[in-house]
Amino acid sequence: MAATTDADLAQRVLRGIGVSAGSVSGPAVVIGLPPQVPADEPASTDVDADWARISDALGGVAENLEKKAATIGGPAADILSATALMARDPTLGKGIRAGLAAGRGPVNAVHAAVEDVCTMFTAAGGYLAERTTDLRDVASRVIARLLGVPEPSVPELSVPSVLIAHDLAPADTAGLSPVTTLAIGRRPADARTPAHPWPTDPVLYEVSSSHEEGGERAYLASTVAFVGGDGDDAGHVRQLRLAVTEYLPDGRRVPTAGTERDVPADLVLVCLGFTGPETADLCAQLPVTLTDRGLVARDEAFATSVPGVFVAGDAGRGQSLVVWAIAEGRAAAAAVDAYLTGDTELPVPVTSTTATLRP
Numbered sequence: 001m002a003a004t005t006d007a008d009l010a011q012r013v014l015r016g017i018g019v020s021a022g023s024v025s026g027p028a029v030v031i032g033l034p035p036q037v038p039a040d041e042p043a044s045t046d047v048d049a050d051w052a053r054i055s056d057a058l059g060g061v062a063e064n065l066e067k068k069a070a071t072i073g074g075p076a077a078d079i080l081s082a083t084a085l086m087a088r089d090p091t092l093g094k095g096i097r098a099g100l101a102a103g104r105g106p107v108n109a110v111h112a113a114v115e116d117v118c119t120m121f122t123a124a125g126g127y128l129a130e131r132t133t134d135l136r137d138v139a140s141r142v143i144a145r146l147l148g149v150p151e152p153s154v155p156e157l158s159v160p161s162v163l164i165a166h167d168l169a170p171a172d173t174a175g176l177s178p179v180t181t182l183a184i185g186r187r188p189a190d191a192r193t194p195a196h197p198w199p200t201d202p203v204l205y206e207v208s209s210s211h212e213e214g215g216e217r218a219y220l221a222s223t224v225a226f227v228g229g230d231g232d233d234a235g236h237v238r239q240l241r242l243a244v245t246e247y248l249p250d251g252r253r254v255p256t257a258g259t260e261r262d263v264p265a266d267l268v269l270v271c272l273g274f275t276g277p278e279t280a281d282l283c284a285q286l287p288v289t290l291t292d293r294g295l296v297a298r299d300e301a302f303a304t305s306v307p308g309v310f311v312a313g314d315a316g317r318g319q320s321l322v323v324w325a326i327a328e329g330r331a332a333a334a335a336v337d338a339y340l341t342g343d344t345e346l347p348v349p350v351t352s353t354t355a356t357l358r359p
């Protein structure tokens with residue numbers, strides 16, 4: 001096969017369904033198609049010998065899945081262990097032997113027995129119907145062994161890569177690095193709590209379609225450092241150093257000393273909401289008082305603790321909306337007018353304490 005040049009790659013457009021969120025770049029790794037079931041396979045002439053080969057292949061596939069399960073741990077390990085159990089299922093073995101005895105070749109006997117079980121699982125529906133993908137994956141791996149070709153699986157990846165596959169079985173995806181979403185705060189409640197009574201907009205644990213695609217969501221995770229690589233890898237983020245978030249009595253969130261741990265990271269997307277105005281430079285030059293939340297403190301008429309200095313919008317109210325910033329800006333202008341002239345005819349649409357429904 002001729003070497004693929006950058007120019008070739010630049011012209012090749014592959015279409016398919018993306019299975020993970022976002023856009024990434026990396027070397028393309030193409031996963032082979034499952035082995036074909038030969039239509040002209042000779043019938044078994046020695047059922048015991050063929051069964052021994054198939055039994056070895058089933059055992060080898062189960063063993064590999066169990067080894068992988070032991071390495072990765074967590075919920076993905078359960079998927080792999082369950083798939084290994086299917087490879088060791090005596091009912092499946094019985095069906096394969098029956099196929100051999102009925103004159104099928106080894107590959108066709110495996111294929112037919114697995115399809116019979118898949119038909120049963122599909123009819124049963126629910127959890128069992130969902131397991132047909134795992135079962136067909138076991139069949140592909142066993143058939144590859146019988147044919148002496150490589151199993152259709154994800155190879156060891158040394159760098160983050162883009163996988164291109166006809167289909168990826170759970171056993172393939174189980175070992176892949178998941179997207180990890182870190183949140184500095186606590187996990188939101190599943191249902192409205194007394195802290196967010198009706199008709200306020202409650203903060204709830206939400207599961208979007210992106211979350212359903214997989215990945216991990218870690219809470220109380222404070223990022224304290226980006227850890228880079230060494231040598232040629234220098235300058236590239238390779239790990240995030242996290243600590244468990246501690247809530248201080250005044251509501252501030254700080255990393256808990258001594259709880260640091262590193263998690264692998266190749267790509268970090270920073271999605272921070274409003275965490276208060278940046279006040280370091282401001283306070284150095286203008287010693288305004290701040291609130292417990294780190295906002296610029298103000299009275300009813302938007303005046304800060306420094307005479308002649310007013311604050312409106314997010315810096316005083318906290319994260320809000322453009323309409324509030326505009327209304328506060330107009331009201332603050334009236335307050336400034338009154339401060340300078342002793343009176344004002346300007347409109348005051350809101351005060352600094354007019355509340356929104358959201359707490």
Ligand SMILES: Cc1cc2nc3c(=O)[nH]c(=O)nc-3n(C[C@H](O)[C@H](O)[C@H](O)COP(=O)(O)OP(=O)(O)OC[C@H]3O[C@@H](n4cnc5c(N)ncnc54)[C@H](O)[C@@H]3O)c2cc1C
Nearest residue numbers: 273274278281282312313314315319320321322323325326
């Ligand atoms: C990602 C995102 C999406 C949003 N989407 C919406 C939306 O769809 N609808 C909606 O209504 N609201 C939305 N908001 C909220 C809205 O943007 C804010 O509520 C609004 O912009 C607040 O206006 P503001 O004038 O108080 O502050 P800002 O708009 O933040 O203006 C403050 C200005 O002060 C400047 N500044 C800071 N420090 C200094 C300094 N030392 N010297 C000089 N200048 C300084 C800043 O550069 C900035 O231009 C969104 C906010 C974010 C972050």
